Amino acid sequence: MRLKQPFLLLKEILMILIADGGSTKCDWILLDKKGEEIFKTRTKGLNPAVFPEHMLKQRIEENQDLQGVKGKVDKIHFYGAGCGTETPRKLLQDIIANFFTNASEVLVKEDIVAAVYAATNEPGIVCILGTGSNSCYFDGENIEMAVQSLGYVLMDEASGNYFGKRLIRDYYYKRMPPDIAKKFEESYNLDSDEIKKNLYQRENPNTYLASFAEFIFSNERNGYFYKLVHEGVQDFIHTRVLCFRQAQNVPIHFIGTIAYFSEDIIRAVAQPYHLEIGNIVRRPIDGIVEHYRKNVLKVK
Numbered sequence: 001m002r003l004k005q006p007f008l009l010l011k012e013i014l015m016i017l018i019a020d021g022g023s024t025k026c027d028w029i030l031l032d033k034k035g036e037e038i039f040k041t042r043t044k045g046l047n048p049a050v051f052p053e054h055m056l057k058q059r060i061e062e063n064q065d066l067q068g069v070k071g072k073v074d075k076i077h078f079y080g081a082g083c084g085t086e087t088p089r090k091l092l093q094d095i096i097a098n099f100f101t102n103a104s105e106v107l108v109k110e111d112i113v114a115a116v117y118a119a120t121n122e123p124g125i126v127c128i129l130g131t132g133s134n135s136c137y138f139d140g141e142n143i144e145m146a147v148q149s150l151g152y153v154l155m156d157e158a159s160g161n162y163f164g165k166r167l168i169r170d171y172y173y174k175r176m177p178p179d180i181a182k183k184f185e186e187s188y189n190l191d192s193d194e195i196k197k198n199l200y201q202r203e204n205p206n207t208y209l210a211s212f213a214e215f216i217f218s219n220e221r222n223g224y225f226y227k228l229v230h231e232g233v234q235d236f237i238h239t240r241v242l243c244f245r246q247a248q249n250v251p252i253h254f255i256g257t258i259a260y261f262s263e264d265i266i267r268a269v270a271q272p273y274h275l276e277i278g279n280i281v282r283r284p285i286d287g288i289v290e291h292y293r294k295n296v297l298k299v300k
Helices: 053-061 064-069 086-099 111-119 160-172 178-187 192-200 205-211 223-241 257-261 263-273 285-296
Strands: 016-021 025-031 037-044 075-080 105-110 124-129 133-138 251-255 276-281
Touching (some): 016 111, 025 064, 025 285, 037 053, 075 111, 086 105, 105 111, 111 124, 111 133, 111 251, 111 285, 124 223, 124 257, 133 223, 160 205, 160 223, 160 257, 251 263, 257 276, 263 276
Parallel strands (some): 016 075
Antiparallel strands (some): 016 025, 025 037, 124 133
16 A cells, blocks of 8 residues: 555545446545545455445455555545446445445445546546446536446447457357467467356356457457457447437547547547547546546645
């Protein structure tokens, strides 16, 4: 833990802990009342719509940075995947409140809210392309969702798990070029029993599927990878951007690792629809912190 102030002084400071959580990872940053960073840390993913209660607890409790300040944090604001409906949101809120025993405020909201904070303070469409995918319209004050997300099985176009499924299917249907298939075999355990076990018997199938997407972005771009990503981004634009009537009148912002590494393809897909691409942010936590400094803590 990279503390910038001695532990003995922490109890004297009103502190706010901000978290941006997905299914794969969760970034936490602790600020004092002046907006100064005390530390950053990371846990494994904390999606309450996917992970069971005991796993959510374990992932928080095993982080030593959070253990070190659990009784000293005044406010926790958590923004995460799977927190868009009441039951999983309340589950995670209770877990966090029971861990940070002295907190006067625990807020848990959907990750799309944090994406907006990280991307813009002006009207626009904000999209998430990470382990999962999502989108909303932000009018400068309020967030409008055009489609209720049904998660990685039915939706999540252009997400990590979407591309993971595409890669595995292409490999088994022998649609993957032989040289790429050989490299894919060398990079992952593609035994059919192993894949089925991870998908149907073990926890976190969405995170498992998303782990394969790294193969696309850690290898040199070629025609096969370009076509794969292009089709995924096109699906996303059709289903999650053009559904907003404002799409051709406001910037379209993107948040997440998949978006960051696909910027050229996003711009190419958007061009025929006359869409304006705005900010593309790989890690939203830094933008969230700036939002808090300016709009919540009112730091000049």
